Amino acid sequence: MSAVRVGDAPRRVGGEARVTGRQQYVADIHLAHELHVKLVTLPVARARIGGIDTSAALALPGVRFVMTAADLPQPVPRFGPQFRDRPIIATDETKYHGDPVAAVAAETKDAAEAAARLVRVAWEELPAVTTVAAALDPTAPLVQDPAIRPNDPLAATNVLREHPVSWGDLDAAAASADLVVENVYTFPMVTHFAIEPHAFIAAPDGDGIAVWSSIQHPNWLQRVIAQLLDLPLAKVRVYAPDPGGGFGGKQHAKYEPLLAFMALRAGRPVRLVLTLEETFQAVRRTAAEVRVRTGLRSDGTLAFEDIEANYLIGAYADIADRVVGKGSYPACGPYRVPAARILARSILSHTVPSTAFRGFGNPQVNWAVESNLTEAAARLGIDPLELRLRNLARRGEAFIPFDTPCDGDWEQTVRRAAELIGWNTPAPAGRGRGIALGIKSGPTTGLSYSTVRLLADGSVVVYAGTSDMGQGARTVFAQIASQELGASLDAVTVVMGDTGVVPYDQQTSASRSTVLMGNAVLAACRDIQAKLRSMAARLHGVDEAEVVVDRGVVRLRGRELPIIDVLKPGLGSLGGELIGLGEMRKEADPDHPLGGTAAFFEFNCTAVEAEVDEETGDVTIARYVTVSDVGKAINPLQVRMQDEGAAIQGLGHTLLEQYIFDGHGRIRNLGAIDYRIPTSMDLPVEMISEIVENEDGPGPYGSKGMSEGALLCVAAAVAGAVRDASGVVIRDLPLTPERVWRALRDRDRS
Amino acid sequence: MDQGIPIELTVNGRRRTLVVAPRHTLLEVIRDELALTGTKECCLVGECGACTVRLDERIVDSCLVLAVEADGCVVTTVEGLAAGDRLTRLQAAFLDHGGVQCGFCIPGQVMAADDLLRRNPHPSLQEVEEGLAGNLCRCGCYGQIAEAVLATAAGDPEGEA
Numbered sequence: 001m002s003a004v005r006v007g008d009a010p011r012r013v014g015g016e017a018r019v020t021g022r023q024q025y026v027a028d029i030h031l032a033h034e035l036h037v038k039l040v041t042l043p044v045a046r047a048r049i050g051g052i053d054t055s056a057a058l059a060l061p062g063v064r065f066v067m068t069a070a071d072l073p074q075p076v077p078r079f080g081p082q083f084r085d086r087p088i089i090a091t092d093e094t095k096y097h098g099d100p101v102a103a104v105a106a107e108t109k110d111a112a113e114a115a116a117r118l119v120r121v122a123w124e125e126l127p128a129v130t131t132v133a134a135a136l137d138p139t140a141p142l143v144q145d146p147a148i149r150p151n152d153p154l155a156a157t158n159v160l161r162e163h164p165v166s167w168g169d170l171d172a173a174a175a176s177a178d179l180v181v182e183n184v185y186t187f188p189m190v191t192h193f194a195i196e197p198h199a200f201i202a203a204p205d206g207d208g209i210a211v212w213s214s215i216q217h218p219n220w221l222q223r224v225i226a227q228l229l230d231l232p233l234a235k236v237r238v239y240a241p242d243p244g245g246g247f248g249g250k251q252h253a254k255y256e257p258l259l260a261f262m263a264l265r266a267g268r269p270v271r272l273v274l275t276l277e278e279t280f281q282a283v284r285r286t287a288a289e290v291r292v293r294t295g296l297r298s299d300g301t302l303a304f305e306d307i308e309a310n311y312l313i314g315a316y317a318d319i320a321d322r323v324v325g326k327g328s329y330p331a332c333g334p335y336r337v338p339a340a341r342i343l344a345r346s347i348l349s350h351t352v353p354s355t356a357f358r359g360f361g362n363p364q365v366n367w368a369v370e371s372n373l374t375e376a377a378a379r380l381g382i383d384p385l386e387l388r389l390r391n392l393a394r395r396g397e398a399f400i401p402f403d404t405p406c407d408g409d410w411e412q413t414v415r416r417a418a419e420l421i422g423w424n425t426p427a428p429a430g431r432g433r434g435i436a437l438g439i440k441s442g443p444t445t446g447l448s449y450s451t452v453r454l455l456a457d458g459s460v461v462v463y464a465g466t467s468d469m470g471q472g473a474r475t476v477f478a479q480i481a482s483q484e485l486g487a488s489l490d491a492v493t494v495v496m497g498d499t500g501v502v503p504y505d506q507q508t509s510a511s512r513s514t515v516l517m518g519n520a521v522l523a524a525c526r527d528i529q530a531k532l533r534s535m536a537a538r539l540h541g542v543d544e545a546e547v548v549v550d551r552g553v554v555r556l557r558g559r560e561l562p563i564i565d566v567l568k569p570g571l572g573s574l575g576g577e578l579i580g581l582g583e584m585r586k587e588a589d590p591d592h593p594l595g596g597t598a599a600f601f602e603f604n605c606t607a608v609e610a611e612v613d614e615e616t617g618d619v620t621i622a623r624y625v626t627v628s629d630v631g632k633a634i635n636p637l638q639v640r641m642q643d644e645g646a647a648i649q650g651l652g653h654t655l656l657e658q659y660i661f662d663g664h665g666r667i668r669n670l671g672a673i674d675y676r677i678p679t680s681m682d683l684p685v686e687m688i689s690e691i692v693e694n695e696d697g698p699g700p701y702g703s704k705g706m707s708e709g710a711l712l713c714v715a716a717a718v719a720g721a722v723r724d725a726s727g728v729v730i731r732d733l734p735l736t737p738e739r740v741w742r743a744l745r746d747r748d749r750s
Numbered sequence: 751m752d753q754g755i756p757i758e759l760t761v762n763g764r765r766r767t768l769v770v771a772p773r774h775t776l777l778e779v780i781r782d783e784l785a786l787t788g789t790k791e792c793c794l795v796g797e798c799g800a801c802t803v804r805l806d807e808r809i810v811d812s813c814l815v816l817a818v819e820a821d822g823c824v825v826t827t828v829e830g831l832a833a834g835d836r837l838t839r840l841q842a843a844f845l846d847h848g849g850v851q852c853g854f855c856i857p858g859q860v861m862a863a864d865d866l867l868r869r870n871p872h873p874s875l876q877e878v879e880e881g882l883a884g885n886l887c888r889c890g891c892y893g894q895i896a897e898a899v900l901a902t903a904a905g906d907p908e909g910e911a
Contacts, residue, residue: 014853016845018853019844019857019860027787196792276794641889646890647890649890677886
């Protein structure tokens with residue numbers, strides 16, 4: 001097998017293990033003498049916790065202990081990526097349905113489960129807030145103890161933070177507008193539903209601790225555990241086997257801290273594998289209510305955007321406040337907007353802590369702002385595509401002042417999507433079309449290191465702290481190493497997911513890894529190439545400047561040698577290896593509202609042709625087009641899989657998915673029967689995905705990040721098509737048959 | 751605690767004699783007793799398909815079958831599909847057509863697709879989509895998986911391992 005090239009689509013690295021069942025996820029790993037953990041929760045969102053009687057549970061054979069808040073250091077240690085607000089286990093009161101009050105450790109899973117049912121908790125239900133309106137009511141109970149954020153004037157409210165962004169003169173712009181369109185849009189609570197439920201193992205490890213987790217950010221988890229246990233980082237080893245789907249829901253610590261304390265108490269390994277229902281109670285997307293006022297001139301030129309986005313986060317902040325700030329920041333979209341006022345709020349509630357989820361707060365505001373543009377186009381009598389093109393930022397334009405200017409030929413992407421859906425031809429009878437644009441700010445800071453070893457036989461080991469959760473990072477890094485060092489793909493090993501051996505990586509999020517870690521891997525390969533150059537110069541008695549190493553070959557004085565022909569004699573009789581180190585930084589900017597400018601923008605255009613069943617309200621998507629500007633596809637097949645997968649995931653919140661609560665703040669549709677995600681029967685009849693490659697990104701070979709773009713504007717494109725097909729306008733997601741049917745009925749009555 | 755019940759299974763061609771708890775599912779026995787962890791656990795209510803295995807002449811969600819119900823049966827898990835290191839054409843097609851992302855649902859998908867092709871060697875796209883509707887993929891690889899199944903049915907030379 002020869003070296004692969006960037007732009008090829010070889011089989012996924014790790015793919016064989018996945019189709020044969022050999023791939024080991026956390027739940028597949030067993031340690032000797034392990035104990036099984038089961039969480040104890042209450043059938044209510046918010047309750048005062050009284051006494052916990054563990055006697056019956058402890059009497060069961062095989063039960064070793066029951067951990068409660070009383071068994072932890074006092075006050076109970078707290079953790080969290082933004083605020084240290086989340087206790088290791090509920091103390092004093094539960095704050096959401098699923099907040100664990102105790103955890104049983106037993107010799108078998110059966111004993112742990114049986115014992116968990118025998119833990120008797122005295123509790124008293126307290127009023128809970130589960131909606132934006134209830135949380136903002138001045139008489140609402142406070143979700144968070146105000147002591148968590150001393151000196152914060154908002155601490156006496158359920159508003160965790162406000163994120164204002166504005167530019168231009170809004171009043172003057174409003175005076176110049178010929179049309180103002182104002183509407184409120186809602187986006188439901190949905191959950192990640194990774195097919196792999198979260199799984200955790202913790203074990204004493206010499207004078208430290210080892211933790212296995214289906215985590216996206218192993219280095220961040222290492223820091224959290226080290227802080228909580230007051231251990232040096234070097235004594236906390238995090239193993240992060242490839243997650244079975246992450247989508248943002250596995251970024252931050254959940255029950256690893258609890259397991260760490262339990263492992264130390266037991267002096268033995270402890271394991272916890274969540275049920276799917278428990279994952280619904282562990283992670284979800286932030287819901288939102290978004291009020292948009294869009295001002296336009298009669299020719300369709302945007303005059304202003306005035307956006308108020310109330311995001312309903314959960315009981316603990318997790319990373320949700322960052323989701324709100326970063327997701328709302330580009331709310332005006334990829335357009336030239338002379339004046340803008342964006343005010344986003346993170347609002348605490350007695351619900352599951354919301355966290356990162358593919359799109360990171362952007363899909364919520366995109367749904368509102370893009371839908372409002374579609375409405376504005378209709379009211380102005382302008383084609384919705386034309387209205388968007390008229391306002392679209394051109395390359396180099398600072399469409400968000402003080403941020404990275406437009407970094408692509410976005411019009412090319414939009415025009416291609418329009419062409420593929422046949423925008424300028426009439427839709428077939430009974431069908432309607434919708435189009436929407438999505439933009440997302442890439443990482444604002446970043447730090448990735450990579451070590452690459454060129455071994456004596458020319459094979460290569462790449463160390464990269466990225467988590468490969470399905471996006472295909474292993475394959476991308478292996479392709480870069482293969483191209484740069486000339487090894488065939490099956491002679492490249494990519495080592496990830498072990499903080500004991502892999503250098504630091506900040507995180508796997510924001511579609512960053514191809515760009516940031518990719519550049520670190522590339523730099524490490526180039527470091528090796530520099531060493532090969534001096535080796536070749538020494539061996540052949542030439543000047544280093546005369547040696548070129550490129551794509552696996554060494555060129556000097558008109559000769560072209562495979563790398564191995566330089567490496568072997570260069571290393572000499574002792575053998576050995578060449579080691580390269582690569583580093584990629586995206587520096588912070590403390591004066592920027594987000595703490596840094598965008599490393600790149602993800603840009604996507606989605607166009608949909610749909611029909612609506614007038615009898616049932618069922619929406620069928622006949623054709624679906626998604627086009628993303630990816631800069632350069634290092635692996636075009638994986639790019640297609642990510643784009644189409646993002647689109648299908650977006651169809652979930654657009655058409656099917658939502659949490660349903662009862663009056664006690666309990667989630668009534670936990671699990672796969674009552675909460676439906678898209679299956680093979682829910683797909684567009686025809687799915688077309690294409691990419692734009694202008695090699696104009698900051699990543700290796702001109703690549704950009706691309707894993708979230710195709711999810712951003714799904715809802716607005718679909719709703720636009722539903723509107724075009726049926727005349728009904730729906731501003732609440734998901735577009736369930738019931739909701740569409742009701743709207744059709746209301747249309748016919750009016 | 752539960753009184754154990756002896757059962758006999760033929761798993762991936764190997765005869766296994768076990769004593770199982772009456773409440774344990776086939777999934778629990780496959781994963782925890784036989785250490786065949788290729789079969790995955792997700793929803794436990796027969797909706798996601800991650801635990802799909804072959805039981806005699808049909809496929810089942812192994813989370814919905816009690817181990818004692820499988821007594822005397824022939825069980826094939828994903829580990830039993832390939833002969834040694836050689837992938838089946840179907841497994842190879844999953845890789846060549848981009849049917850695999852995170853991979854967690856894939857053992858179930860492969861088992862369901864294998865069964866579909868046994869029953870219907872030349873399915874239409876619609877038959878593939880209907881046949882695999884019980885196997886969830888949150889990465890959204892449905893289109894690529896269907897391509898892989900259709901290519902296998904068509905004798906896709908690309909699918910040779």
